Amino acid sequence: MVFAVAALSIWWRFEQDINLARARSVQGSALIATRCGPIEVQQAGSGVPLLMVHGSGGGHDQGMAFAGTLPQHGIRVIAMSRFGYLRTPMPADASAQAQADAHVCLLDALGIPRAAVMGGSAGAPSALQMAIRHPDRVSALILLVPLAYKPQTQVESAPPMPAWVSEVTQRLVGSDFVFWTALHVARDQVIKFVLGTPPELLKTASQHERERVASMLDNILPVSARYADMTHDSAVGQHLASAPLESLHVPTLVISARDDGYGTYAGARYTANGITGAKFVGFEQGGHLWVGHEDEVMAEIVKLLAPLAKP
DSSP, rough: OOHHHHHHHHHHHHHHHHHHHHHHHHTTTTEEETTOOEEEEEEEOSSSEEEEEEEEEEHHHHHHHHHTTGGTTTTTEEEOOOOTTTSOOOOOOOOOOHHHHHHHEEEEEEHHSOOOEEGGGGGHHHHOOOOHHHHGEEEEEEEOOOOOOOOSSSOSSSOOOOOOHHHHHHTTTTTTHHHHHHHHOHHHHHHHHHHHOOOOGGGGGHHHHHHHHHHHHHHSSSSTTTHHHHHHHHHHHTTTTOOOOOOOOOOOEEETTTTTOOOOHHHHHHHEEHHOOOEEESSSSOGGTTTTHHHHHHHHHHHGGGGGGGG
């Protein structure tokens, strides 16, 4: 009897939390009809248009979290949900190239001739492809802890995650209940392996930084509304190909941390070195969520975009 009551109590709490998460996941967003299909978007701020392309496990909500305080600095943040995330459907062709073309379709639907684009984590491949395929539509390129190609001859910046970690992570993100349970009983491990960030960094981080990480972690729920493209992102990450970086002539900023659990540092530096005039900002610590460097990251982005502001 005691076990049954406890189980019911846990399930009731889960149902309450997941319903709140579902409601939160659509808050502030709208579904925009484009010639590439419907795309979910949330916007904030005014000024220089910035298309924010979120990472794995995200959506428009994660995009806004990546954008941080940018809407307060004369920047119009347009955070979209990529293919298969939340209310944006998954098409037959969900390649980075097709997603890049859809980014342009979204700008067309919003009446924006040119915008900066920021790709965070697994959102970087399509952001990069947008700059390559549609250079006339991109005013600046920002790659934040990017999933990016590097030659096999280049040393990894972080050891690959063990196979068992990948298997456990796949199980976690395959179920709302399992992920919700992990958040309550093994939160530090989820931060380490799902967010790719050393949890010990949060002990000395500011209250704002801790709240930012907590929000990004909790907002992965409902994971069931994000799972389809999370598996696709994993496949993309295993088959990254080189890109004609030398063809890019756009103001570019690339940021990563050496202790990023997803090992983005090496690929980020390689990408920055391949783009003429690109600036690379590398931190020794910070993990995949650049903990302890939020103010620096925002300042670097504002500095890059400031010249684009209309007089």
